[in-house]
Amino acid sequence: MNSLNNLFLYFKGHRLQAHLSFWMIILLFSISRNDMGSEDWSFGYTMVNAVALLITRIPSAYFLSYVTVPKLLYTKKYLLTILSFLIFAYLISVTSRVIIIYGAEPFQSAHQIVCFECPEQESLMEICTDLYKLFKVYFYENFSIAFLFLALKLLIMQNEIQKKTLSLEKDKVENELKQLKAQLNPHFLFNTLNNIYALSLKNSPKTSDSIGRLSAILDYILYRGNLISLPIKQEIDLLKDYIELEKLRYNDRLILSFNTQITSNVRIAPLILISLVENAFKHGAGSDIGNPEIHINIASTAHSIIFEIVNTTGYDKTNSKLEKIGLDNISRQLDILYGxxxxxxxxxxxxxFLVKLQINL
Known part of the structure; x- marks a missing residue:
């Protein structure tokens, strides 16, 4: 399949070479087929006939592919299009026979090219009225190649349409994913800035450390957030920075556990896990006026990632609605990224409230 796509890609950029190659192959095939298929014709006779037929095969193919079919598809004038095709097919068949009778055969005779059982020369009237021979021999000889040419053209067009469709779908998905991430990122950035501002008002020694952690988070979002994937350890480091910043506003009230069992440094899409952790802090622990609890477990093998987070909840109905919006957002991102x-x-x-995510790699 890749070889075929590469061939299509090459011919797309080299249209003249593609068309010349096609007609050269048809010519060689016609010579070899007729030369092996008849004991009454010499090689020279076969070659001259093949060249003579090529003169009408070429316009037949281009008329069918670039005139008849586009008219059928785009103008919807079916009767007129079919009628014009039949007239053209008749004229091209007559022309083909005339070229053979009055061009190829005299040339063969003049150059003593042998045809052991050559047909008798027909008059122009006989050629025009012998519909059976025109259809059986010359329509078939010309338009069998024309339909092959059309089939290849449609195949190439379909390949191009599929590529354009995939490209548009990819762009659409990437844009949607960026919009979803853009909806989430400002939430925890706003919360973090509020926390650091509160520390600065108290002249807390933790202010500089918090700014450093925020800088690391911003660097991650700006320069790695749009990557397709990255090592899970980098996502875990991001979680640790984020959790340390969130812990600032809880003092000793927050009961938190964070356990990891990373047996394989697999890759994961960025900002997925932090979105789930942020959701637990913002809509869970943030609404609990007592001693909120958050318990996080992350495990990975060569074939899967399992993330689980449990948090206590308050009773804020507004928070519940926002929580649903946040989780719907994350769910949509996961659908796009992992299907x-x-x-x-x-x-x-x-x-x-429990959220468990399993990703099969």
């Missing part, structure tokens, strides 16, 4: 190779499980329990 059927992922499973996102969401469970709301009494005072707890």
């Amino acid at each position: 059927s190779d992922h499973l996102l499980t969401i469970k709301r329990m009494e005072n707890q």
